[in-house]
Structures are given as structure tokens and as C-alpha cells.
Amino acid sequence: MAASSRLRAAARLLGVGRHELAAAGARQVTISIDGEHSGPEIPRDFAGLSFERGPLNSGNAGVRGYLFTPENDSLMGLFRAMGLRNLRIGGGSVDNMPPAGTGGDAFTGIDNLVAFAAAAGVRIIYSLRLLSPAERPVADLLTVNARIAGHIWRLHRGQLASFAIGNEPDWHAFHSYPGRPLDPAIYEEVPGVPGSAYPSYLAAWRRLADAVAVAAPGAPLSGPDTGAYSRQTYTPDPDRGMSWTQRFADDEGGRGQVMEVTQHYYVGGGPGRTAAAQAISNMLAPEWVDGAAPGRQPVGTTYTPYAWFHASNLAPVTAAGLPYRLTESNDYLSGVPGASDGFASALWALDHLHWWAAHGAAGVNFHNKQWLHTDTVVPDPDGPGRYTLTPKGYAIAMFNLGSVGRVKPVGLSGGDGINLTAYCVGGAGEDYLTIVNKTHGRRAADAAVTIRPPGPGPWTAQVLTLAGGAPGDATGSRVTLGGAAITADGPWEGTWETVPSEPRAQIALTVPAATAALVWIRAGR
Numbered sequence: 001m002a003a004s005s006r007l008r009a010a011a012r013l014l015g016v017g018r019h020e021l022a023a024a025g026a027r028q029v030t031i032s033i034d035g036e037h038s039g040p041e042i043p044r045d046f047a048g049l050s051f052e053r054g055p056l057n058s059g060n061a062g063v064r065g066y067l068f069t070p071e072n073d074s075l076m077g078l079f080r081a082m083g084l085r086n087l088r089i090g091g092g093s094v095d096n097m098p099p100a101g102t103g104g105d106a107f108t109g110i111d112n113l114v115a116f117a118a119a120a121g122v123r124i125i126y127s128l129r130l131l132s133p134a135e136r137p138v139a140d141l142l143t144v145n146a147r148i149a150g151h152i153w154r155l156h157r158g159q160l161a162s163f164a165i166g167n168e169p170d171w172h173a174f175h176s177y178p179g180r181p182l183d184p185a186i187y188e189e190v191p192g193v194p195g196s197a198y199p200s201y202l203a204a205w206r207r208l209a210d211a212v213a214v215a216a217p218g219a220p221l222s223g224p225d226t227g228a229y230s231r232q233t234y235t236p237d238p239d240r241g242m243s244w245t246q247r248f249a250d251d252e253g254g255r256g257q258v259m260e261v262t263q264h265y266y267v268g269g270g271p272g273r274t275a276a277a278q279a280i281s282n283m284l285a286p287e288w289v290d291g292a293a294p295g296r297q298p299v300g301t302t303y304t305p306y307a308w309f310h311a312s313n314l315a316p317v318t319a320a321g322l323p324y325r326l327t328e329s330n331d332y333l334s335g336v337p338g339a340s341d342g343f344a345s346a347l348w349a350l351d352h353l354h355w356w357a358a359h360g361a362a363g364v365n366f367h368n369k370q371w372l373h374t375d376t377v378v379p380d381p382d383g384p385g386r387y388t389l390t391p392k393g394y395a396i397a398m399f400n401l402g403s404v405g406r407v408k409p410v411g412l413s414g415g416d417g418i419n420l421t422a423y424c425v426g427g428a429g430e431d432y433l434t435i436v437n438k439t440h441g442r443r444a445a446d447a448a449v450t451i452r453p454p455g456p457g458p459w460t461a462q463v464l465t466l467a468g469g470a471p472g473d474a475t476g477s478r479v480t481l482g483g484a485a486i487t488a489d490g491p492w493e494g495t496w497e498t499v500p501s502e503p504r505a506q507i508a509l510t511v512p513a514a515t516a517a518l519v520w521i522r523a524g525r
Contacts, residue, residue, distance in 0.1 A: 026446035026510055027418045032411040033431055033521075035454020039407035040360045042425060045123060045161070046403060047353055047396045048086030048365035049376055050328050053093040053127070056100040056109030061370035064385060066109060068116040074386040077488030078377055079120040082393050083400030086161060087117060088327050088365045090127035090225060094167045095174075099129045099138070101148045110148070114156040123161040125222060125262075125327060125365075126152060130166025130208060131174070131183050145208055146215035153216030162220040162259055164327070165208050168227030169201050170194055170244040194228070198244055202251060209257055220259040224248045225327055227264045229294070229304050229313065243313045249320040260362055261317045264328035267303055267352075274299045276338030280474050283331050283339060283348040284438040286419055289355060306352075310359050323362040330366055335373030342477050343468035343514075344440075345374075346391035350466065350516055351436045353399045354423035358407045366392055389486055391468075391479040397492070398466050398481055402432035402518040408454075420447055420511070429523035436516045444472030444513035450506055453521050457505030462496035464518040471512035496520065 054060040055067040067075070101107045110126075117124050128145045132138045149163055168174060175188050175197040185204045190196040201224075209221055226245045245263050252258040267288055271279060274297070282288065282297050291305030317324040331340050331348055339345065349366065356364050368375045376393045380386040408424040408431065419438045426432055431453060439445045453459050469478040479485075482494020499509050499519065511517045 026448035027415045028450070029415040029418065029420060029447045030413045030450045030452065031422050031433065031435070032413075032452040033424050033433065033454050034409040034411065037409055039358060039409065041406045042357045042403045043362055045085035046357060046361075046363045047082075047084065047399050048088060048122075048363055049084060050088040050090060050365040050367040052091035052369055053089060053097050053100065055370065056089070056113060057103075058105065058109070062379075063370075066112045067370075068109075068113040070112075070115045070119045072116065072387075074380070074383075074488040075377065076116065076120045078387055078389055078393065078486070079122060081486045081488070081492055082389070082396045084120070084396065085122050086125070086363055086365060087120075087122045088125040088127070088164075089113065090125070090164060090167050090327065091367070091369060092167055094127045094129055095131035099141075099144050099148060101151065102144055107148075107151055110152065111155075114152070114159050117159045118156075122159075124159055125161045125164055127164040127167060127225070128208065128212070130169065130186075130204065132185065133182050134184050142208060142211045146211045149212040149219065150215035153219050157216075157219070160219065162222040163212055163216070164222045164225055164262060165205055165212070166223070167225050168264060169205075169224060170198075170226045170228045195244070198247060201244075202248070213257065221257045222260040222262050222325070222327075223252070223258060225262045225264065227328075229265070229309060243316075245313050245324075246316040246320070249317040249322050249324075253320045253322050258322065261322045261324045262327040263313060263324060265304070265309065265326050266330050266333045267306070268297070268332040269302050269304065271332040271334070271336045272299060272301050274301060274332075274336050276336055276342070276475070279332070279336035279339035280342070280344040280440070283344055284419065284440060284474060286438075288348075289351065289421065306355050306359075314359075314361075318360055323360075325362045326356060326364045328367045329364050330374040332374065334369075335375075337373045338475070340373040341375070341378075341390045342475060343391050343479050344474040346395040346466060346468075346479055347436055347438055347474065347514065347516060349392045349395035350398055350434065351421055351438070353395065354403075354434055354436075355421075357403060357425070358423055366396075387488060391477065394466060394479050394481045394486060397486060398434070398464065398516065398518055401464065402434050402520075404432065405430070415447065418445055418447055419443075426521075431521045433519040433521060434516065435511050435519065437511045437513055438474075440472055440474035440514040446471070446513055447511045448508070449511055449517075450508050451519065451521070452506055455505075455523065458524065459505060459507060460522050460524065461499040461507045461509075462520045463499050463509055464494065464496050464520070466516040466518075467512075468514060472514050474514045 172194040188197045380388040405427040469476045484494040
């Protein structure tokens with residue numbers, strides 16, 4: 001019997017939890033929680049999902065009937081199990097499909113969506129169409145959008161988070177295609193320079209926003225749902241670089257209509273031919289989290305690191321006095337099979353949620369375009385008409401369990417370069433510490449963690465583990481939370497393990513390679 005197997009066997013015989021024993025060769029890491037300073041409070045609806053406009057049609061993407069309906073108990077059960085509170089309807093289909101409510105089924109798709117949201121306990125960001133192309137213009141788009149907004153506001157305002165208008169207007173393809181303008185109202189003043197279309201875009205956006213305000217007085221708006229990451233140059237000051245997101249925040253911040261600035265973010269961009277093993281390595285690399293500039297990955301694709309993206313595009317929004325939300329986010333565009341839908345995606349998504357919460361975001365919505373490898377909810381292959389979670393759904397559930405309160409700074413020391421992140425959320429006498437050990441494969445290393453809570457103690461602690469097939473293995477799709485699966489057919493039966501506190505008010509546990517731990521710490525015995 002190997003030494004590690006004998007250690008586990010001894011632990012079972014002695015009744016000792018596996019988190020009490022540090023594996024041989026584990027890296028020593030100390031995490032200190034700062035109880036004197038606190039960061040942003042995490043909104044209750046921080047973690048969300050995003051879907052395209054298509055699911056408001058019956059029979060979309062092979063679904064029998066409507067996807068969003070109170071009768072879809074399987075999908076509703078998964079939303080509840082994740083603790084989900086926000087649902088965005090948007091995507092590129094908003095501007096290339098007829099607005100919902102203009103077809104033969106009238107407002108059935110919208111009404112079913114809202115009824116589903118009410119039963120599932122979520123609020124909706126509802127995107128209205130902005131684009132009216134010269135080839136196939138939408139007749140009287142102002143009136144159509146006003147009618148939709150008025151219907152939702154009059155009958156369903158309790159489920160509305162905000163109205164959005166348009167989708168990714170800062171992409172060149174939105175303004176034009178070779179030789180002709182796509183939408184006569186939105187055009188590039190300097191051909192081929194997307195940023196020069198911003199003035200006409202803002203004018204078009206405001207016309208629609210004003211129409212919505214008349215039909216739905218007092219309804220909150222959000223925007224611009226931008227998709228580019230660079231600081232696009234715009235006229236009349238070509239020497240100054242500024243993203244559309246920042247300029248929109250500056251222009252709309254004082255008008256009182258916009259309650260949230262929205263941006264899209266696919267960290268790894270288009271994956272090209274990236275294989276699963278390389279994608280996993282990329283997703284769990286520290287460069288994605290703290291890189292100082294966009295970089296290239298081994299297969300020639302690019303990634304846009306959180307730290308650079310925040311400083312360049314989103315910190316200016318906060319400076320303008322508005323909250324921001326990533327309404328469409330994921331690891332890659334369209335995804336990489338075996339990575340975007342595998343266990344590695346759970347570790348990535350958990351880290352992603354906490355990083356942005358710690359940096360003042362109002363929320364993150366993982367995009368679900370039916371049916372891609374990046375999706376969080378997918379059809380259940382074992383049950384027609386039923387749905388199941390990919391590993392990202394487990395990350396959302398774990399985040400929601402450990403994100404009650406305000407962000408608290410943490411200090412990390414030791415570890416000998418171990419790829420580990422930690423985030424704390426809590427309040428007086430109670431903290432939730434999330435630890436993500438992203439080491440895997442040949443570089444896998446367990447972390448022997450010592451936690452120093454704020455204050456003198458005593459403390460009690462319990463731990464919940466997010467795990468895959470085996471410690472150190474980030475491949476595969478197997479995933480458990482607290483040792484149990486999350487299904488739509490019954491309550492989650494995961495368990496918290498008790499972690500004994502050591503002298504000097506410290507807490508010690510081992511976080512195995514390629515796992516995450518949520519430590520719930522409370523003052524008193």
C-alpha cells in the first residue's frame with residue numbers, strides 16, 4: 001500500500017477528516033484574512049446566465065415547445081439548485097431576429113419567460129433590438145420596442161432587472177460590411193475605424209431609450225453591451241484612446257436612466273484549433289488572472305487577462321460613478337470540448353466569479369448559446385426534455401454559498417510558487433474563504449493551508465469541497481460539490497466537513513491539487 005493510501009486509511013480508522021492531514025510534499029501556504037478593511041458588498045444576483053433571443057421562440061434549437069416556461073421543472077430545478085438570481089436575454093440574435101412579440105404568437109414567449117423567472121426566483125435583463133438594416137429594415141422599430149417594453153413594464157416589472165438596447169455595437173461588422181452601411185443610422189465617420197461610429201450609435205441608442213422611457217416610465221436601462229476589448233480611437237480626438245464602454249459611462253452617467261454599464265468578455269477569445277489539454281493549461285494559468293497585457297498562447301491564439309481588462313475598460317466605469325456587469329462572459333468563444341465543458345471549467349469559473357466580485361463588478365453572466373461547449377445548462381442525454389449542469393454550474397452553486405457579505409482582503413504567503421488563489425467574503429464574526437488550487441497534471445501540488453482569521457478567536461470551521469475525478473486531474477467531466485452531484489430531480493445532498501482549529505486561533509486544512517475549498521469560519525465554539 002502506498003504511503004498516501006496508508007495515510008487515508010489511517011484517517012478513516014481514526015475518524016479524522018481528510019482535510020486535517022497534509023499530504024507528503026504539500027506546499028505550505030498561509031492565508032491571513034484582513035478584518036479591518038472591507039471591499040464591495042456582493043449583490044445577491046451577482047452570478048447569472050445569459051441566453052440568446054432565440055429561446056423565446058417555440059421549438060428553438062430542438063427544444064419541444066418553449067425553453068423558458070414554468071412547466072420546465074427540470075430547468076427550473078437547476079436554476080434553484082445553483083442559487084441563480086439573474087438571467088440575461090441578449091446576444092447577437094437580438095439584432096438579427098424579429099423582436100419577440102411581433103410574430104404570430106404575440107407575447108407568449110416573453111410571458112412564458114417572465115413566468116419562469118418568477119417561479120425560479122430570478123430577475124431578467126431584457127435586450128431590445130437596436131439594428132435596423134438598410135436591406136431589411138424593421139418597420140417602425142421605435143414603436144415596436146416601446147410596445148414590448150410597455151408590456152413587460154406594465155405586467156411584469158417585478159421580474160425586470162433592466163432593459164438593454166442592442167448587442168456589441170462597437171464591432172466593425174455592426175456598422176458596415178464591404179462597400180455599404182449595414183444600418184444607415186449607425187455609421188463610421190472614418191471608414192474602417194469602428195470607434196468613429198460611436199457618436200451616431202449614441203444618438204440611435206438615445207432615441208430608443210427615450211421611446212422606452214415613455215412606454216415604461218422609470219424602468220432601469222443598461223448598456224452598451226460592448227464586445228471589443230481595445231481602447232478604440234474615436235473622433236474628434238484621434239490621439240486619445242477610450243473604449244466605448246468608458247465613453248458610454250461618461251456620457252450616460254449623469255442622465256439618470258442607466259443603472260448599470262455592461263460589457264462582454266471571452267478571456268481566451270477564439271480558440272482556433274486549441275486542444276483540450278492546452279485549453280485547460282491556458283484556463284488555469286496565472287497569466288489569465290494577473291497578466292499585465294494581452295498575450296499569446298502556445299497555439300497562437302490570444303488571451304485578455306483580467307487585471308489588464310479591468311484597468312483598461314472597467315475601472316473607468318467605476319470612476320464615472322456607475323456599476324458594471326459582464327453580461328456575456330466565458331472562457332472561449334464557442335469553447336473547447338473537454339475543457340470548456342470539463343472539470344477545469346469549474347475551477348476557472350469559480351476563480352473568475354470571485355476575482356470580478358473582488359474588483360467591484362455588479363455581476364457576471366455566463367453565456368449559453370444553444371448548444372455550445374461553453375454552456376452551463378445542457379440537455380440531459382439520459383432524459384428527453386430534461387436538462388443537466390456542466391461543471392460551471394457547480395462553480396456557480398459554490399460561489400453563491402460563499403458570497404454572502406462584503407469582500408475582505410486576504411494575504412497569501414509561502415507556497416513556493418504554487419498556483420493558488422484565495423478570496424474572502426463575510427461580515428462580523430462570520431467569513432467565507434474560497435481557496436482554488438489550480439495546480440494540475442505534472443505540476444500538481446497539494447496545499448497545506450494555515451488560515452489566520454481576523455480577531456483572537458476561538459473559531460469553528462467547516463469546509464465544502466469542489467472536486468473532479470481525482471486530485472491533480474483537471475481533465476474529464478466528473479464533478480461533485482461536497483461529495484454529491486447537483487441534479488434537477490431532488491435536493492443537493494452535499495456535506496460540510498468539520499475542520500479543527502489549532503492553537504493561536506489558526507485553522508489548518510489541506511486543499512488537494514485541482515480542487516477548490518470553501519471554508520465557512522464562525523466566531524465561537
